[in-house]
Amino acid sequence: MIQERVAKNSTMENSELPMTYFRHNGIIFCSPLHTAEQLEWLKDFNIDPHIPVIVTYPKSGTTWMQQVMSLILCNDNDSKKEMNLYERAPWMEIVRFTSETTDYQMLTTHLRYQMVPNCVKNKMFKIIYVTRNPKDVIVSSYHFHKYSRFLEKPKDFQDFLKKFIEGNVFYGSWFEHIREWYSHKDELNILFVAYEDMKTDLRSVVQKVASFLNKKLDEETLKSILNQCTIKHMQENPKTNYKSVPELFDFESGSFYRKGITGDWKNHFFVSQNEWFDSIYQEKMGDFPLKFDDM
Numbered sequence: 001m002i003q004e005r006v007a008k009n010s011t012m013e014n015s016e017l018p019m020t021y022f023r024h025n026g027i028i029f030c031s032p033l034h035t036a037e038q039l040e041w042l043k044d045f046n047i048d049p050h051i052p053v054i055v056t057y058p059k060s061g062t063t064w065m066q067q068v069m070s071l072i073l074c075n076d077n078d079s080k081k082e083m084n085l086y087e088r089a090p091w092m093e094i095v096r097f098t099s100e101t102t103d104y105q106m107l108t109t110h111l112r113y114q115m116v117p118n119c120v121k122n123k124m125f126k127i128i129y130v131t132r133n134p135k136d137v138i139v140s141s142y143h144f145h146k147y148s149r150f151l152e153k154p155k156d157f158q159d160f161l162k163k164f165i166e167g168n169v170f171y172g173s174w175f176e177h178i179r180e181w182y183s184h185k186d187e188l189n190i191l192f193v194a195y196e197d198m199k200t201d202l203r204s205v206v207q208k209v210a211s212f213l214n215k216k217l218d219e220e221t222l223k224s225i226l227n228q229c230t231i232k233h234m235q236e237n238p239k240t241n242y243k244s245v246p247e248l249f250d251f252e253s254g255s256f257y258r259k260g261i262t263g264d265w266k267n268h269f270f271v272s273q274n275e276w277f278d279s280i281y282q283e284k285m286g287d288f289p290l291k292f293d294d295m
Contacts (some may be wrong), residue, residue, distance in 0.1 A: 028168065030150050052107075055126045139265050
């Protein structure tokens, strides 16, 4: 049950389970990771325009892109690699992020366009938006909810699928999220990157992102980045596997990096569920220019 209230906790470190949901601007957030006060404060927060911003809907390849961009920005030899990834690329909407937070290479957000800092909404900022086949997003998010300590455990896949389609999940509607950001693309300096392209040709994606960030990579650095961006490496790397925050994840019942594949939705969707989702997708997104592989 979603509690219609504002969170009182002010820091993630003070979190006491169970965490609770609340709505802000009609979107579901989780206390004490988020507060309404933090979300409102963020609108007028001024960011250095040289700091790139990653935008994703949850479970669309966020951490993977954080790792790619972090290694590009530090040119594979910076001490920042010794920091946890969530410190190198913090979520601006989470309460531990404050105006005093400065030691980061980029910022990350799952927020809809309407809720990001106003300063980001101009072409001075470099924004990378990672897209993913929504069916795989649903499956990944379903499993993420099962082992996260701060999210409501799904009743079953059918129930979660229904909530996802209705937008009654963490961070709200996927449909509205991607449509909003894409509708403002001409006003922004934004690069859309597909998760599926990262799977099929990560080298090309790394080179494209580096070019977008005005960074040149020699062959040795590029190879090193690719080696450090494999799922296996990120699973084993304590700086990227999130095992430093056991208060957020139950690692006995799941892994932050589960499979990292494409097309896993075929192992979860019944034929009837797939047909139902396709009909709704066609209704909501039939005219949407971006297409997704393996739908």
